[in-house]
Amino acid sequence: MTVTIAAESPLQDDVRALVADLNETLLELSPPEFCFHMTAEEMAGADTTVFVARDGGAAVGCGALRRHGGGVAEVKRMYTRPGHQGQGIGGRILDEILALARQEGIGRLVLETGDRHDAAWRIYERAGFNRCGAVLDYPDSGYSIFYEKSLQI
Structure with a gap:
C-alpha cells in the first residue's frame, strides 16, 4: 500500500485511537509527570x-505543528505505529510540518522528546535539528531531550 500524509482533524475516531496509542507508549517510557x-x-x-x-x-502515524507566537512553533505528537516504523513515515510527516512552518514564515521550530526515544532523535537530527536547552515552559529534567531548528534564510 502507499502511505499518504495529509492535514486532518484529530477528532476522528481512528486518529483518537492513534493518539491513545501514542500516549500509552509514552507512559511506558517516561514517568507520567514528564509526559506532555x-x-x-x-x-x-x-x-x-x-x-x-x-x-x-488506516491511521498509522501522526505529527503536529503547534504555533506559539513570536515566530516560534513546536513539533508535537510525532508517532508511527510499531508495525509501520522504519519505513520513513516519521521523516515524511516531519517534512510536512517543516514545509508548513516555512510557508507560514515561522523562524524557529522547537521540540521536546523523551530521553529514551533514540529513533526520534535520528529523525530530528537528519532533518537538521540541533539539541538545545529546555524550550518553552518545559522543565529541564533528565527525562527530556530538546531540539531546535532555525528556519530563517
Missing part, C-alpha cells in the same frame, strides 16, 4: 495543525 500529552481536543485548536499518515485508509 495533548488531548485530541487540544490538538484540534486553531494554533495546531495535525498531519496524519494513512496506509490503505
